[in-house]
Amino acid sequence: MTETVDKTEWQVGDAEERRVILSAEDITVRFGTQTVLDGLDLDVYAGEVLGFIGPSGSGKSVLLRTVLGLNRKQGGTISLFGQNIEELDEDERTAIDMAMGVLFQHGALFSSLNVLENIQVPMREYLDLPKKLMNELAMLKIEMVGLPPEAAWKFPDELSGGMVKRAALARALSLDPAIVFLDEPTSGLDPIGAADFDELVRQLSDTLGLTVYMVTHDLDSLFSVCDRIAVLGDKKVRVAGTIEDMLVCEDPWVQSYFNGKRARQIKR
Ligand SMILES: Nc1ncnc2c1ncn2[C@@H]1O[C@H](COP(=O)(O)OP(=O)(O)O)[C@@H](O)[C@H]1O
Ligand SMILES: [Mg+2]
Structure with missing residues (x-):
């Protein structure tokens, strides 16, 4: 088999280099008449822990499945390890699949x-x-x-x-793998169990140079383990950045999402 993905090249110690390991561009996904994602953009950098949040039913799992090629999309481009997943032959696809780990919801x-x-x-x-x-x-x-x-x-x-x-x-x-996708991995755990799991994820990312894409609704884990956070709302990624970026983000949707109880949590 042709080795098309050199995993070690992507297993980097930190995200400083800002190399894009996953890029989702202008993604549209519909089920029948329901549009779940509409022109969504997201970049994930090699070595980072990205926390992906958004309301229940907003399409977090759908995006994940789309990235993994398990969901049809009506528009847009997904690139993994710098390669457009639609332009891969079978061997190249297998090499990419082998460089990714998944924990489904x-x-x-x-x-x-x-x-x-x-x-x-x-x-x-x-x-x-x-x-x-x-x-x-x-x-x-x-x-x-x-x-x-x-x-x-x-x-x-x-x-x-x-x-x-x-x-x-x-x-x-x-x-x-060079990247793992975790879909709400701590749901159903008590807060201490969840915090321990988050800590483990952080350690693994640091020691293995692992990129982590973690869907979560646990805001606590965002502060302790995530380098960046992406917020899904109204069919798009409204903002992707640090917690500080969230707080100064002027997008009305993001502001209202972080309002009230959540805002108090996020302001520490
Ligand atoms: N295979 C499918 N067929 C039809 N609708 C789907 C399918 N998968 C997800 N949906 C719908 O897409 C929306 C987003 O779902 P999902 O991504 O699971 O939300 P969440 O953000 O909670 O992970 C929901 O309205 C869900 O019912
Ligand atoms: Mg989900």
Whole structure:
């Protein structure tokens, strides 16, 4: 297979370089007569943790699925690792898929597989590795996400909510991606569990040079872990920038979104 994505080139220590790893340009997505996204633009920089927020039902998951090529779009261009995803042949597409990890919003673990086997699912799909090596690699991921080694042999229904999320993150990291997409990874966790998970995400981004695209409605995590925040509202990204940028943003939609209780939270 032609290696079209050199992942290591994108696994950078910080986002200072401002290299665009993901670009969504003028994206329009409709379902029947419902327009969910309309001329949406967004750039994500290599090495950053981007928090993606917006009201429930505004299209956050739809955008994610569109970026991953799982959703039809009616207009616009998605580029990953500098390549327009519509201009890829099958091998190039596979190389890009292998450089990305995903934790879907309702993406549970396979209940009939233990944690180790769950983490190995992407390895089995894309790689041809001896079992012993796959086991070693999966154990490494388990350690990386802060699970105890014995968690490897547990089945999903034997794990706490927080452990399930960590195991799912380990599966998303299975192929050493350059970018991971996390769709509301801390929903359903208690605040301490959520804060621990956010902290882990930050650490992984720093140590692995991993780019993180995290859909969240947890405003607390935005301050502690995100380099930048993008706000989806009224079918577009209204603003993408630091928390300080949010506070001075004059877009009326953004102002009203951060008003009231949320505004108090965001002003600390
Ligand atoms: N496959 C689909 N078919 C029809 N409508 C969809 C589909 N997927 C999402 N939608 C609609 O798109 C809108 C945005 O959904 P979603 O992206 O899941 O919101 P959220 O921001 O909460 O993640 C919702 O109105 C949803 O009903
Ligand atoms: Mg969603």
